Amino acid sequence: MSTANCAEELDFRLIFEEDGRQPTGRCRFKPQDASFIIRFCNVGTAISDKITVETHTNIILTRFCKSSHAFYIKYPNLNIYHHHVTPQSQQQPQLQGTQYGAQGNPRAFDCPSIQITSIAPNNHIDQCQDVQGAEGGYSDASWSRDQLYLPVDVCYRDQTLCPSPCSSLSSRSWMSDLSSCESFSCTYDDVEGELQDAARLALGSPHGSPLGSPGCGGGAFGVELWQQKYQHPMAFSPALSPHQSPLGSPCHSPRTSVTEESWLNRRPSSRPSSRPTSPYGKRRHASSDPHACSPSPHHSPSPTPGASPRGSVTDDTWVGSPGAALGALLMSGYPELDVPSKTRRTSGQQMGLLTGQTDSGLEELRTTIPFQDSPGEESHDQDGLAELFLQVPSHFSSGLHYVSSPPPLDWPLPNQFNGLELKLEVQPKSYHRAHYETEGSRGSLKAASGGHPLVKLSGFSEQPVSMLLFIGTADDRYLRPHSFYQVHRVTGKTVTTSCHEQVQSNTKVLEIPLLPENDMSASIDCAGILKLRNADIELKKGETDIGRKNTRVRVVFRVAVPQADGQILWLQTASGPIECSQRSGQELPHVDSFSPSCCCGDGGDEMVIIGSNISTQSKVVFLEKGPENCCIVVQVPPYIRKQSGPVQVQFYVSNGKRRRSLTQNFTFLPNSHRPLRTTIAVPPHLVKQERGWEVLGRISHSAPGFSAQASPDLSYYSSGELPVHCDPPQNPPPRLHHPPQPPPVTLPTALNYSQPSSMPLQPPLIPPRAALVSPLAYSVPPQPDSQGGAGISVSPSLSRASFVTSVEPQKEAVLLNTVPVLNIKQEPEEQPTLGCLGLQEITLDDGE
DNA sequence: TGCCTGGAAGCACTA
DNA sequence: TGTAGTGCTTCCAGG
DSSP states (O other), X not given: OOGGXXXXXXXXXXXXXXXXXXXXXXXXXXXXXXXXXEEEESGGGOOOSEEEEXXXXXXXXXXXXXXXXXXXXXXTTTEEEEOOSOOOOOSOOOOEETTTTOTTOGGGGTSOEEEEEEEOTTOHHHHHHHHIIIIIOOOGGGOOTTEEEEOOOHHHHOGGGOOOTTXXXXXXXXXXXXXXXXXXHHHOOSHHHHHHHHHHHHOOOTTOOTTOOTTTOHHHHHHHHHHHHHTOGGGOOTTTOGGGOTTOOTTOOTTOOOOTTSGGGSOOTTSOOSSTTOOOTTOSSTTTSTTTTSOOGGGSSOSOSSOOTTOOOOXXXXXXXXXXXXXXXHHTTOGGGOOOHHHHOOSHHHHIIIIISOOHHHHHHHHHOOOOSSTTTGGGGSGGGTTOOOOOOSOGGGOEEESSSOOOTTSOOOSEETTEEEEEEEOBXXXXXXXXXXXXXXXXXXXXXXXXXXXXXXXXXXXXXXXXXXXXXXXXXXXXXXXXXXXXEOOSTTOOSOOEEEEETTEEEEEEEEOGGGTTEEEOOSEEEEEOOHHHHHTSTTOOOOOTTOOEEEEEEEEEEEOTTSOEEEEEEEOOOEEOOHHHHHHSOEEEEEEOSOOOTTOOOOOEEEEESOOTTOEEEEEEEOSOXXXXXXXXXXXXXXXXSOEEEEEOOBSSTTOBOOOEEEEEOOGGGOOOOXXXXXXXXXXXXXXXXXXXXXXXXXXXXXXHHTOTTSOOBOTTSOBOBOSOTTSOOOOXXXXXXXXXXXXXXXXXXXXXXXXXXXOOOOOHHHHTTSOOOOOOOOOOOTTSOEEEESOTTOOEEEEEEEEXXXXXXXXXXXXXXXXXXXXXXXXXXXXXXXOOOOOBOOOO
8 A cells, every 4th residue: 555545544743843843744644554664764863852753543652772762752642752962964854754755855864754654454564665665765674673663453453352461562562661672683583573573562552542551552551441440440540640641651661560469460261371280379369369350451441452461550550659759850840740649649549659658768758859650651640741751861971861750761871970879889699589479578689798789879968869679681781671570579577678669661660768867878678579470471462572591680770869950860770680590590600709800801810709509510601792682703712633724614603402503614724824813821720711702692694604704815813813803894893891880899809790600700781872871991802812712703793702711620620720621512412523623612602 | 477488399391 | 293301480398
């Protein structure tokens, strides 16, 4: 279907606002006949501060995450806010839409623009691409995540087709503020899949609720309504909650945590149970729940059938609703938004929230720095606030000032700015067994020293501030709320720190006061970790994360510091990775401390590692991670046999015993032909190295290039002994940075980022935006040694590489400083070839 | 009594 | 399709 034929049922107003400019155009589409692509063009060079896309229908469009661009989308009155920081073009923003003739306009690539394209149903991909190509002049290859896809979903019209209340918008979906770039990079290998998932995600309902949550998944809001009605009938009032606001929350993702009162506890009978025989004995909501047989949200009066079961308005939600605690943050910039809490919450739960579950500290805090639940949430309590823009941070490197509302939880934030610093002075233990909902609490996080983690805000002590705590991913590069773990408030006699639960963007968050009398610090003895069942989460529509073996988390702390000018400065810090599974926790090694924490690039220093579950068979893996997840850097093991000429060998990439790539050719050149190399110091005696870089993450598809690169005529090394990057030159190797690190404590060096040995000993990288906060020079791992080790870069981004060493199986040898014996990782299957060649296997490990 | 903790059984999933 | 290995979830028991 040609976009030219689109009817006028969707009215997109594309607004490029800069300095108060007003909307510049409209596009109209017929939603039932077409799907839509919204393409963001050149947003990276946009000169506008805001790009707004509005629709007067209830199409749900989601924000997507792209590291270099920041968008925020609200709906049902669809608003896409783009705030860009470094305008490079002074050209006028140009609207690209089906009616605006982007084709053939060279400025389309120069100016920030949004392109909306309709797509015939049932042929989304192809037509998307065709249309794109035809109208926007983009090739298929130009598909990127700078596009939002708004297909027409069958479920839209036939709610009965929505099979399960578990089908929901993903926490990781495009619709979520918690959306993950990584998920895309990891999960979508093809445009089709990406689009299809996007299609599933991007859709609300054509009958989409005017109450639909505009931020991160209207479906969630629908469920909330459903839950409010069926679970909390008394709470069902549009005036009670920001979640119920007719304008909805701009940022309410379906990721409302799964609490004991939540949907997920109602395991639908059709749901493939992970343990059908389980009586769910301890589940507090199972069949005993009188509402267990309630119709799914799809059948509920909720106007948003695509609802997420995870979006719940529970006591927790209410209690935690930051509207009570976070309200005034927004007000700081918009005093007129100071809606009395009574107008937002009048239910008993609400009152309970405000009075029953808080302590003096929090009460005091709330009188001083109330926060807002989620971005723009409160703002929607008033019609006039519908257009309240979320100010996307302009410069991540210079601190983030939010005039209005808390930033989405997946946004990187600095840990220090202008003399203020949020520090995790005591790291939690690297292992904390999370508890299931069917279990009792397993207690709060503990520090390795035996106490509890300690967080401190330095540089500010004028008034109490509120600190938010949530469970984030252990992804070094992109910290975001974890799909499978939620923070859990621990209560008990031993808990001394006041806190209370809330839900922000469907992630359970603990709010902990930092009080001047406590030196603006807090001991985190009130936070446990709740494990959500993988099946529950993975069944969610659009969920792209896999729970299996995804058992590491980080604890994320955020604090909002009021500034003199009325703005709010948000700081964030995160703990090191925490292993949360029982088995892994029992089996994975834990590093408590090590020394030294750094050495020269040549390596060779001895390192003492103290921890648990470290055996003589343990290996120490050095790896380097970059912002990308699909590139690897490996170090070639030496070719031991004599060679008179080039020797071609093979290698493959393995992520485990049965996870191997096809073999690739590689050529060893004779020594006389080897390029310049430096001499590496003798490896340390305390460990013996597996001479290979263990590579984590996904493997670059450029691997076949090895064959071509393997020509003896080619040099693998630059003159500086740095790996020659094979990828296109437009992607220069990223400058790597250390993330902010807690100060060292004692030697052996306290583990700033406690992690099992399979995790990088190098502090994990953080997204470039955040990395700007604390840029530190990053030294490249040891370079090829004299034995023939050579660096191979599969990627220009030097994304991930690891250096595998192995603890000497014979401690005697270690202690006697014997010459390190190569400990080749044995994978007997199909290995004789390499062995016969005298090669050490380059093993790739997924970190397990 | 409730919470915390460690251990393990048994099922599900993957290769 | 069957099997083995691994991981997940639930349950039990003791402190």
